[in-house]
Amino acid sequence: MGMKIMTGGFLTTVQDLGRIGYQETGMAVSGVMDQHSAKIANILVGNDCGEAVLEVTMMGPSIQFTEDNVIAVTGADLGFAVNKQPAAMYRALSVHAGDILEFKALKTGLRAYIAFAGGLDIPVVMGSRSTNLKSKVGGFQGRKLEAGDEIGFRAPVRVLDHMERRVAEAEVMPTKEIEVRVIMGPQDDCFTDKGKETFLNSEYAFTSELDRMGCRLEGEVIEHVDGGDIISDGITFGAVQVPSHGKPIIMMADHQTTGGYTKIACVITVDLPKVAQAKPGVKLRFKEVSVEEAQGLLHEENVRLASLRDSIEKEKNEETIRFKDAGTLPSAAPEVQAAAKAALTAALKENALSPAGDYIYWVPAGTFRIRVGEEEFTVELEKETFGIR
Known part of the structure; x- marks a missing residue:
């Protein structure tokens, strides 16, 4: 079969890189919150970067394997263990039928990712295996995983070539303060010069109101020219909405497809994982960058991921x-x-x-x-x- 869920944890869902091309119909993209960690996990087990993984939030599940396979766990440190023994993250591990995977306690970060060699036997819905919790579409029956659920592996393996090379450097999780780079707009002209200065020069903090849809921030009020309401238009992952109350909200993977609040900026792709891994209380400062800078940073990240795969798979x-x-x-x-x-x-x-x-x-x-x-x-x-x- 593959694996059986013994306990589901706080929020464990099947996610890939998202359901692309359907926002015009009202269907959110969804997908993993921290793409970088999910991609590394998939590379370590020999999958395409877009293969479906389990996204684990805050408190992890307990999973019993019913079939041998190779797995990798990346992202937040939630106290990953196999058969009650601490296990290494950012490394490919062989697991066997009867083994039990669990997470002991949240240490750093917020979301961990589990990749399985050969992928999960989950139906593709509208081009993706991602779970859309609001619409109850995709993933495992459109919902989070619960005790008793069983998921199969599509093409499991007992061991992969070059297991000793299948290791990556652990990502640093946000703990106290992070810098988040943004591209200004598309409605930055709806804010006064003072409002834009406040946005770029003030310290904000993540509140407890953060989920897969968005993160509310607490801090200085951002001043509008004439209120925060606009005719509804499209929203993207990372858009920073500022309603009339002047407090920013960062839209995340399950964001609605349109919205009627002014968007002062958008978080660049390579910094979205920082936001996804930040716990309540973590401080944040925004920094403006150009489109060209954002594209260059994304290119550098893609080169690093390609280099990781090459270091594992290329023959000497x-x-x-x-x-x-x-x-x-x-x-x-x-x-x-x-x-x-x-x-x-x-x-x-x-x-x-x-x-x-x-x-x-x-x-x-x-x-x-x-x-x-x-x-x-x-x-x-x-x-x-x-x-x-």
């Missing part, structure tokens, strides 16, 4: 590089860990090559300084390689 280059002077090879660490276009052999001179040595070492991709005899070379390595010294 088995070509052996032999060096002449074993005592001077190479620098202990790369100067720059980055994608490179030139192969190592292209940068070395012919007299640097010699018959095979007796110790094989591994070099990661990046830029290195390598000294061979009296000569020093700066070389770029496109992918992992082996050398002998």
Whole structure:
């Protein structure tokens, strides 16, 4: 089968990257609140980034596996454990039929994500497996998970290749204060200069009124030119609405498709996870950035995710590089860990090559300084390689 829910936790739902293309019909996008954490979890278990995961809020479920598979847990630290023993987050783990997954207590963050190799056997509704709680559509019967629910795996595996590589650096969860970058508009002209200055220079705090639909903030009143009501228009994930009372509301994944309040700004995509993981009481300051800056930051994030997948799935280059002077090879660490276009052999001179040595070492991709005899070379390595010294 797959797994059986023993207790559902506070709010555990099936989510993917959302139901795209239906807002004009009144159907919200939904999907995971913290896309970055969910994508990392899926990469660790070999799934596409858009595969459905379980989103766990505040207090996690207890799950008994009825079939072997590989899982990964990312996002908030909720005290993840398997068979009552603390288990590692941000790492692929093999679980077996009879194993029990549970969460002990909320430590940092607000939402955790569980990915399952091969995906969950959940029907696709309007192009997505996401749960829309308001409409009772998608996911597991359109609702949160409860004790007794059973969910199957589509293509489970007992183990994945390169399990030792399937690990990622844990994301830092917000604890006290965060900076949230925004693009101003589309109705920033509905606010006075003083109101916009207040928005960008004041400290706000997350209140207890936060859920998958939106987060209410407490802080300085933002001044309108002539009230906060407008003719209803479209809303997007991250839109910052300011009703006539002057207190901002950040719209989240289950936001309504249209709204009649002025929107002073929109949170950029890469900062939405910060908002999704912030608990009541966390302080927030907004910072204006340009569209170009936001696009650049998103590109950088996508490159990092692609690099994580490559570090797991790409085979090592088995070509052996032999060096002449074993005592001077190479620098202990790369100067720059980055994608490179030139192969190592292209940068070395012919007299640097010699018959095979007796110790094989591994070099990661990046830029290195390598000294061979009296000569020093700066070389770029496109992918992992082996050398002998």
